[in-house]
Amino acid sequence: MKLIGLTGGIATGKSTVSNVFRDANVPIIDADVLARQVVEPGQPCLRAIAREFGDAVVDTHTGQLNRAQLGSIIFANPERRKALNAIVHPAVRWEMLKVALQYYLRAEPLVVLDVPLLFEGGLDRFVTKTMVVYCPKDVQLQRLMARDQLDEAASHQRIQSQMPLDEKCRRADIVVDNSGAKTATVQRVQGLICLLRPSLWSTYFWLLLPGLMINNSSRWSMPLIPTLAVIGRAFPRPAQFLVANALPVRSFSLLSRSAAVGASGSVTASPRLTLDTSFASLLLPQSNMTNPFSFPSAPLGQQVRFRSYGHEYQPSNLVRKRRHGYLARLRKKSGQRILANRRLKGRKNMSH
Ligand SMILES: CC(C)(COP(=O)(O)OP(=O)(O)OC[C@H]1O[C@@H](n2cnc3c(N)ncnc32)[C@H](O)[C@@H]1O)[C@@H](O)C(=O)NCCC(=O)NCCS
Numbered sequence: 001m002k003l004i005g006l007t008g009g010i011a012t013g014k015s016t017v018s019n020v021f022r023d024a025n026v027p028i029i030d031a032d033v034l035a036r037q038v039v040e041p042g043q044p045c046l047r048a049i050a051r052e053f054g055d056a057v058v059d060t061h062t063g064q065l066n067r068a069q070l071g072s073i074i075f076a077n078p079e080r081r082k083a084l085n086a087i088v089h090p091a092v093r094w095e096m097l098k099v100a101l102q103y104y105l106r107a108e109p110l111v112v113l114d115v116p117l118l119f120e121g122g123l124d125r126f127v128t129k130t131m132v133v134y135c136p137k138d139v140q141l142q143r144l145m146a147r148d149q150l151d152e153a154a155s156h157q158r159i160q161s162q163m164p165l166d167e168k169c170r171r172a173d174i175v176v177d178n179s180g181a182k183t184a185t186v187q188r189v190q191g192l193i194c195l196l197r198p199s200l201w202s203t204y205f206w207l208l209l210p211g212l213m214i215n216n217s218s219r220w221s222m223p224l225i226p227t228l229a230v231i232g233r234a235f236p237r238p239a240q241f242l243v244a245n246a247l248p249v250r251s252f253s254l255l256s257r258s259a260a261v262g263a264s265g266s267v268t269a270s271p272r273l274t275l276d277t278s279f280a281s282l283l284l285p286q287s288n289m290t291n292p293f294s295f296p297s298a299p300l301g302q303q304v305r306f307r308s309y310g311h312e313y314q315p316s317n318l319v320r321k322r323r324h325g326y327l328a329r330l331r332k333k334s335g336q337r338i339l340a341n342r343r344l345k346g347r348k349n350m351s352h
Pocket residue numbers: 009010011031032035066067068070071074081084085088089092115116117161162
């Protein structure tokens with residue numbers, strides 16, 4: 001499993017980048033989300049915070065942590081911040097480890113660890129690659145002030161509570177420039193995702209490795225971890241990390257025979273692929289509505305020609321798409337590189 005450590009300065013755009021990963025069906029372990037979970041009412045961390053900072057930081061009516069008040073205390077005082085980190089960080093790390101293990105057992109090839117304090121906490125040692133989201137200081141300040149409704153002094157305090165962004169960029173394996181428009185960042189990250197996705201073989205190799213290390217003489221240890229992975233896949237992903245929409249809707253020309261035809265005219269071959277009927281109708285022979293694979297959009301009794309007949313050169317769209325289509329490109333490393341390059345160049349069409 002490739003673990004990408006995603007970090008950056010406060011409000012430089014980590015969530016914006018992690019959303020691109022999420023849309024590409026890459027699981028995210030979000031430290032900010034976990035840091036909120038471990039201070040829910042009734043959690044030991046919340047009791048420890050109340051002991052350390054006084055009951056005033058807990059809302060008497062709801063029992064929730066008063067985040068604005070605690071924020072104003074810790075961002076103004078490095079000692080108090082250290083005290084809070086000492087309470088919250090061990091619990092967050094434990095949660096991160098548990099979720100990462102679940103993803104490992106599910107044989108997820110690529111997982112993102114979104115941690116604002118990745119370098120400060122020394123967690124960069126445990127990830128395969130570190131990725132820093134960068135934007136210039138004045139842009140960062142403006143975005144932070146606008147998003148959190150903070151004045152300039154308070155925003156400066158928050159920025160200075162973290163390692164300088166330039167230092168993070170120096171330590172990073174990958175720097176994502178988010179100083180321009182969001183769409184440019186999204187395209188850049190989509191290209192990176194194609195390059196970062198490990199091949200099936202390397203995923204399988206890393207799954208096998210612990211089995212080999214446990215006992216390399218036992219023939220049962222080899223398939224142990226992959227078997228666990230298959231079992232793990234049977235369980236749903238941890239609820240908070242469920243992906244809202246797996247893949248962007250796009251046209252695929254490879255129709256499976258089991259494709260289910262929806263009432264709206266869209267054809268779903270699997271939960272991950274949505275087929276555009278306007279495109280697919282060019283490729284499938286549809287004789288009439290009694291055909292179980294016909295489209296609701298085809299008029300009753302109308303014959304739809306699959307191809308024209310003649311003696312001139314008639315390239316098959318189906319064969320072309322099978323050889324050079326999007327799915328064919330995804331299958332090979334070289335194809336993935338082509339897609340990544342086209343994304344980076346901002347091409348409108350990814351493939352044939
Ligand atoms: C102080 C708290 C209550 C303020 O809550 P608030 O809702 O205003 O901010 P939120 O949690 O959304 O964090 C916003 C950003 O602030 C920065 N930040 C948060 N905590 C810290 C910290 N201890 N040190 C430096 N920066 C921090 C991060 O960049 C984070 O993305 C909260 O941030 C907190 O509990 N922090 C301690 C836990 C922590 O370190 N979280 C960061 C990830 S582990």
